[in-house]
Amino acid sequence: MKDGVIITISRESYCGADKLAKDLADKIGYKFYDREIISLASQKSGIHEEHFEDVEKKPTNSILYSVVMGMYSSRGAYVKLDDVLTDDKIYKIQADIIRDMAAQGNCVFVGRCSDYILRNNKNCYSIFLRGDIEDRVKRVISEQNVTEAEAKKIVSRADKKRRSYYNYYTNREWGDISNYDIMLNLSKISENDALDIIVDFLNRT
Numbered sequence: 001m002k003d004g005v006i007i008t009i010s011r012e013s014y015c016g017a018d019k020l021a022k023d024l025a026d027k028i029g030y031k032f033y034d035r036e037i038i039s040l041a042s043q044k045s046g047i048h049e050e051h052f053e054d055v056e057k058k059p060t061n062s063i064l065y066s067v068v069m070g071m072y073s074s075r076g077a078y079v080k081l082d083d084v085l086t087d088d089k090i091y092k093i094q095a096d097i098i099r100d101m102a103a104q105g106n107c108v109f110v111g112r113c114s115d116y117i118l119r120n121n122k123n124c125y126s127i128f129l130r131g132d133i134e135d136r137v138k139r140v141i142s143e144q145n146v147t148e149a150e151a152k153k154i155v156s157r158a159d160k161k162r163r164s165y166y167n168y169y170t171n172r173e174w175g176d177i178s179n180y181d182i183m184l185n186l187s188k189i190s191e192n193d194a195l196d197i198i199v200d201f202l203n204r205t
Contacts (some may be wrong), residue, residue: 004105005030006124008115010166012141012160012175015131016186024195025108034110040101041094053056055062057136078145091169105130111162115179116170125205127198132187 011017025032095117100119115126140151166174177183
């Protein structure tokens with residue numbers, strides 16, 4: 001595997017992708033960045049970590065949210081102007097951190113539009129991981145001890161937030177196969193097989 005490679009992992013919620021991403025980084029000896037991105041961005045900017053988390057949680061493309069919050073923006077959603085400026089600033093700080101870390105190469109990024117931010121880097125490979133809804137709901141039930149109905153809502157809300165955040169800042173469609181080099185369904189194959197597929201792909205590029 002050549003040096004200077006960057007791997008970005010996008011994923012559906014509760015599909016097991018977070019563990020796989022960390023295991024992938026360990027397997028190939030790459031640096032791993034997930035919440036570390038938020039910590040570094042917070043340190044650089046002096047903005048508390050919770051503000052970076054809040055930006056990702058906002059239902060930015062929700063029509064009801066947009067109407068309630070205020071005014072129409074150039075992105076095509078009604079949003080409060082102060083929120084746009086604040087959120088865009090926070091996103092830019094985070095994006096700059098991702099670019100700085102990517103410049104060192106040999107790293108794995110999880111989420112936070114990293115595939116889009118690094119799209120012009122020829123050594124960047126983007127992966128989207130998903131899972132069948134039934135398996136994701138079962139995982140939530142097991143991890144959070146909730147009912148099936150509650151678990152379905154948790155999965156749906158988490159996916160909606162990720163889709164909203166990604167679509168808003170990239171003008172792309174979250175989960176669209178054309179945005180990624182590899183897309184794997186973790187409900188159909190084991191983690192070990194998924195790791196082997198990804199590593200084999202990287203070795204062949």
